[in-house]
Amino acid sequence: MSSGLIDKSYEPHDVEKKWYAIWEERKLFAADEAGDRKPFSIVIPPPNVTGVLHMGHALNNTMQDILCRYRRLKGDNVLWMPGTDHAGIATQNVVERKLASQGTDRQQLGREKFVEAVWRWREESGSAIINQLKRLGASCDWDRERFTMDEGLSLAVRKVFVQLYKEGLIYRGDYIINWCPRCRTALSDLEVDHDEQEGRLYHIRYPFPGSTEGLVVATTRPETMLGDTAVAIHPDDERYFNIPAKEVVLPLTGRIIPVIRDTYVEMAFGTGALKVTPAHDPNDFQIGIRHNLSSIKVINDDGNMAQEAGSQFEGMDRFACREAVVAALKEQGLLERMEQHNHSVGNCYRCKTVVEPNLSKQWFVKATPLAKKAIAAVEDGRTRIIPESWTKTYYEWMYNIKDWCISRQIWWGHQIPAWTCGKCSRLMVEMDDPSTCESCGSSELVRETDVLDTWFSSALWPFSTMGWPDKTPLLKTFYPTSVLITGFDILFFWVARMMMMGIHFMEEVPFRDVYVHALVRDEHGKKMSKSKGNVIDPLEVIEKYGTDAFRFTLAAFAAMGRDIKLSEGRVEGYRHFINKLWNAVRFSLMHITEDPGAFDEEKISLADRWILSKNSLLTISVAESLDNYRFNEAAASLYRFVWHEFCDWYLEAVKPVLYGKKGEEEKAATIAVLWRVLKDTTVLLHPLIPFVTEEIWDKIPGTHDSIMKADYPDNRFEDPAAVSVMETIIGIITGIRNIRGEMNISPSRMLTATIHSDDQEKRELIGAHQEMVRNLARLESLNIAGSGERPRSAATSLVEGVTIFVSLEGVIDFSKEEERLAKEAGKVGLELSTVQKKLNNKGFMDKAPEEVVQKVRDQNDQLQEKLHKIQVNLEKIREIQNS
RNA sequence: GGGCGGGUAGCUCAGUUGGGAGAGCAUCGGCCUUACAAGCCGAGGGUCACAGGUUCAAGCCCUGUUCCGCCUACCA
Numbered sequence A: 001m002s003s004g005l006i007d008k009s010y011e012p013h014d015v016e017k018k019w020y021a022i023w024e025e026r027k028l029f030a031a032d033e034a035g036d037r038k039p040f041s042i043v044i045p046p047p048n049v050t051g052v053l054h055m056g057h058a059l060n061n062t063m064q065d066i067l068c069r070y071r072r073l074k075g076d077n078v079l080w081m082p083g084t085d086h087a088g089i090a091t092q093n094v095v096e097r098k099l100a101s102q103g104t105d106r107q108q109l110g111r112e113k114f115v116e117a118v119w120r121w122r123e124e125s126g127s128a129i130i131n132q133l134k135r136l137g138a139s140c141d142w143d144r145e146r147f148t149m150d151e152g153l154s155l156a157v158r159k160v161f162v163q164l165y166k167e168g169l170i171y172r173g174d175y176i177i178n179w180c181p182r183c184r185t186a187l188s189d190l191e192v193d194h195d196e197q198e199g200r201l202y203h204i205r206y207p208f209p210g211s212t213e214g215l216v217v218a219t220t221r222p223e224t225m226l227g228d229t230a231v232a233i234h235p236d237d238e239r240y241f242n243i244p245a246k247e248v249v250l251p252l253t254g255r256i257i258p259v260i261r262d263t264y265v266e267m268a269f270g271t272g273a274l275k276v277t278p279a280h281d282p283n284d285f286q287i288g289i290r291h292n293l294s295s296i297k298v299i300n301d302d303g304n305m306a307q308e309a310g311s312q313f314e315g316m317d318r319f320a321c322r323e324a325v326v327a328a329l330k331e332q333g334l335l336e337r338m339e340q341h342n343h344s345v346g347n348c349y350r351c352k353t354v355v356e357p358n359l360s361k362q363w364f365v366k367a368t369p370l371a372k373k374a375i376a377a378v379e380d381g382r383t384r385i386i387p388e389s390w391t392k393t394y395y396e397w398m399y400n401i402k403d404w405c406i407s408r409q410i411w412w413g414h415q416i417p418a419w420t421c422g423k424c425s426r427l428m429v430e431m432d433d434p435s436t437c438e439s440c441g442s443s444e445l446v447r448e449t450d451v452l453d454t455w456f457s458s459a460l461w462p463f464s465t466m467g468w469p470d471k472t473p474l475l476k477t478f479y480p481t482s483v484l485i486t487g488f489d490i491l492f493f494w495v496a497r498m499m500m501m502g503i504h505f506m507e508e509v510p511f512r513d514v515y516v517h518a519l520v521r522d523e524h525g526k527k528m529s530k531s532k533g534n535v536i537d538p539l540e541v542i543e544k545y546g547t548d549a550f551r552f553t554l555a556a557f558a559a560m561g562r563d564i565k566l567s568e569g570r571v572e573g574y575r576h577f578i579n580k581l582w583n584a585v586r587f588s589l590m591h592i593t594e595d596p597g598a599f600d601e602e603k604i605s606l607a608d609r610w611i612l613s614k615n616s617l618l619t620i621s622v623a624e625s626l627d628n629y630r631f632n633e634a635a636a637s638l639y640r641f642v643w644h645e646f647c648d649w650y651l652e653a654v655k656p657v658l659y660g661k662k663g664e665e666e667k668a669a670t671i672a673v674l675w676r677v678l679k680d681t682t683v684l685l686h687p688l689i690p691f692v693t694e695e696i697w698d699k700i701p702g703t704h705d706s707i708m709k710a711d712y713p714d715n716r717f718e719d720p721a722a723v724s725v726m727e728t729i730i731g732i733i734t735g736i737r738n739i740r741g742e743m744n745i746s747p748s749r750m751l752t753a754t755i756h757s758d759d760q761e762k763r764e765l766i767g768a769h770q771e772m773v774r775n776l777a778r779l780e781s782l783n784i785a786g787s788g789e790r791p792r793s794a795a796t797s798l799v800e801g802v803t804i805f806v807s808l809e810g811v812i813d814f815s816k817e818e819e820r821l822a823k824e825a826g827k828v829g830l831e832l833s834t835v836q837k838k839l840n841n842k843g844f845m846d847k848a849p850e851e852v853v854q855k856v857r858d859q860n861d862q863l864q865e866k867l868h869k870i871q872v873n874l875e876k877i878r879e880i881q882n883s
Numbered sequence B: 001g002g003g004c005g006g007g008u009a010g011c012u013c014a015g016u017u018g019g020g021a022g023a024g025c026a027u028c029g030g031c032c033u034u035a036c037a038a039g040c041c042g043a044g045g046g047u048c049a050c051a052g053g054u055u056c057a058a059g060c061c062c063u064g065u066u067c068c069g070c071c072u073a074c075c076a
Helices: A012-025 A055-073 A088-101 A111-125 A128-135 A151-166 A222-227 A282-290 A318-331 A367-379 A389-399 A454-458 A473-478 A488-506 A538-545 A547-557 A568-591 A606-627 A631-658 A664-685 A690-699 A720-742 A760-768 A770-777 A814-839 A842-847 A850-882
Strands: A039-043 A077-081 A170-180 A185-187 A192-207 A214-219 A230-233 A247-250 A255-261 A273-276 A335-348 A356-365 A384-386 A418-421 A427-429 A445-447 A481-487 A511-517 A751-756 A779-785 A794-799 A802-807
Touching: A012 A128, A012 A547, A012 A690, A039 A055, A039 A473, A055 A077, A055 A128, A055 A481, A055 A511, A055 A538, A055 A547, A055 A606, A055 A631, A077 A473, A088 A111, A128 A538, A151 A170, A151 A427, A151 A454, A151 A488, A170 A282, A185 A356, A192 A222, A192 A247, A192 A318, A214 A222, A214 A230, A214 A247, A214 A273, A222 A318, A230 A282, A273 A282, A282 A356, A318 A335, A367 A389, A367 A488, A384 A389, A389 A488, A454 A488, A481 A488, A488 A511, A538 A547, A538 A568, A547 A568, A547 A631, A547 A690, A568 A631, A568 A664, A568 A690, A606 A631, A606 A664, A606 A720, A631 A664, A631 A770, A664 A690, A720 A751, A720 A760, A720 A770, A720 A794, A720 A802, A751 A770, A760 A770, A760 A779, A770 A779, A794 A814, A794 A850, A814 A842, A814 A850
Parallel strands: A039 A077, A039 A481, A230 A255, A384 A511, A481 A511, A751 A779
Antiparallel strands: A170 A185, A170 A356, A192 A214, A192 A335, A230 A273, A247 A255, A418 A427, A418 A445, A751 A802, A794 A802
16 A cells, blocks of 8 residues: 555545544544543534434534644544434434324324434434544544433532532522423523514403403414403503502403503503413513412413303313404403514524423523623633633623523433322422422332423533533543633533533632634525535535535634635535545655665755755644634645645656656755655644545654654744845746736756845855746756846846846737836736835834834835836837837 | 624635735646646636724724624513
8 A cells, every 4th residue: 555656536435435444443533531642632522323424513623633633643542522412302302203204203102212213213323424424534432422401411410409409509490491392391590592473463451340442452372362360551651640440350261350560560661551361471470479469370381271261161272262352352341453564583503393382381591690600700711711702691691691491391311310209299309200299208209200491401511421420530631621612503502501500519610711703604605504405415515525525615614703604515525635635646656665764964956955944834823723623724824835835846846856857865965855845734634634644644754653643843944144045036927927827938948047136145046046937937048147138029027136038039019018017017007006105104104113114125126126117118019010 | 771793706715913915626828848637837806895093114903884794682
């Protein structure tokens, strides 16, 4: 495999498969749990076990992998903790659908059997996403893979629940919560998606007892009126100062309900009279508490009307009931009017069913005290949120945090460790299952059937995965983690809660940095969704273009704080880059046939010095970019270096040397430099494109072991003088090519050029490297002289104070050259005028810093000289044309 | 209602102490130059959304306007 004859184009499939297997087998991803090297740790945002890899995962995990691989090269002891989330509702839904297709359901199965079925399902398909992460190249420490429902994590969950309960930070009570009638469970506020929808605002008259007059209320959900227990008006509302009664008759039920006064009511909205339904509206619930109102539940947990709604409506679907109530009111002449009204409707984030606010007994986390500490941690910089703009969002949410409803009425999840005594109703929350009531000694204990919100266990992820509550070496070495890489969509769901739990239970923040990345969208900036059909499957992309091309694309577009618009075309573009790299290596390895050892600095050429300097700068800039989560910058500078510096200039410049035209000694020196640069660059590229770089590494003579074990290059080589000379040479070559291109002269036609410069040192330097100019500009001869005789018919170009004449006897088109020079003169003239405007500006001359003024002066001199020369050349061309 | 981000070349976007407007793709012209046609060489193209302000100097800082996107909120 180490032969120089490698394939003409890079074929990713086998290479990826081969290396990933080797990496895994050799345990190159393993963290050293007690090592004394500098630790670097990341916990993976655990994907749902039900999940399949989507673009969000791909981006998120590519970034993590880049950092982990980079840190390993830097010599850090890296832990990338992998795992999956049990995703309560989502997973339960998946398995229920499966059961439905088999003609059964969970009720028929019973709780125990159902949970078993979920576990079985998890065994069968739970590793799908893990394998997909491997396709992506993720270098997680797979031997440590965790699952939120496994034994250790379940113990952590229980410990946290019990402790929070005993500390009074978890409580149970009857409150209004978001209820999904389809999932039949409570949801936290975050799990409700709000959708702006067109609806109707119904104005309904509630008559005073024994009168046809009454108060007119406005509502968007008329069916809830059946559960009204009051009408509220603002105490300052003059319209209602002199109402004839303190009560009204609730239509359709005949119930007499009080008229109350509460400042919550918005006078300007509707009629200023608000119907109050404490059992089905969170605000009304609060009003109910303030005024001691009773609550009447008229909608059952299945979304159908309850007995309390009245026999006329009982059993009806809530939306059908809405129509029925409206019809009945119309009939009785109590519907005053109906208007179009846009309002936001809450939907279940898992199944999109309209959420019903519902009164029920649930468990809650008292969030405020926990949030306080989490706010402080960011305020005093123990945790940094990057980009910083997200800190405001974080604070905003934390300051206004509401208690967190954590109980779910499903079966798949961590069952709440609470027992109620059947005799004395005593509630017990314990680490060990109790057998008798601690109060009355009865053994009639009934366990709470609810399970915990999935996010409750995810909130513990950074320490539960490391073995907490035990004091493990892993925790000691790797907690707090170095950075969390996550999408902003779970900033509240997950990040905020990990902050709260981490600080409370570990007395230390869960991560030093939180890097919040954007979303991957389609090429038009639309969110990818199955219903829109604009989803790009990362696995298909990998299949088609290779993992490395895909990863490089993601990195290249991952500018901080900005969404990534992705299309296949972009990935294709970066596949070209991978292929370019591949071919550059292929070419290089035709000449590097064995380990050449260190280069002899005395013997290396200008191009060698230049590329070594550029490579050295690259090493620094890539490190700086990655240290600051600027993935796109790292990708861009690598891309530019490989393609435009290494391939376009260096390889082209050293070809004659490599072909032996300069003698063996110089050839050996250049090969040694080429080898060094190739090795260093491959290492620099590795975090972004791990597979192809490992394959390349394997083929470079003199490399041992995996590239994952290589050291990040730190041998500096800086030669600014060489860089500057090389830039002049490049300028001259470009100038000649420019003329060739503009004049449409075929590359196959060799040209003659003359270079004039008054600077003797410059002439000597150019002279010393004239061969490079001749080769790359395709010249048959090159003359270098002071500004003496100019060639008779020539096109001219000006570069850094030197004039280039390209003799074009027989090929030149003089009118074209005149046009070209005139255009150039125009351009330079324009630049000159803006520079001169500055120099004529007294304010600028007085106040701008000396170095800036000097820079502008130099510019002015150069531009003036340039313009002058262009004009001279123009005159010459005109003379020739006229002669 | 509140908050955040964005408006820079035809497209997608970089542009981090304010000091010569950039890249990739696309377009146009020329090339099978012995690593790569998934390539090479060259060219054209921008009132940096709009209006003010600060400054010697603004794509960048401040104010306002406008358009787009997202998050968030208890006006039924």
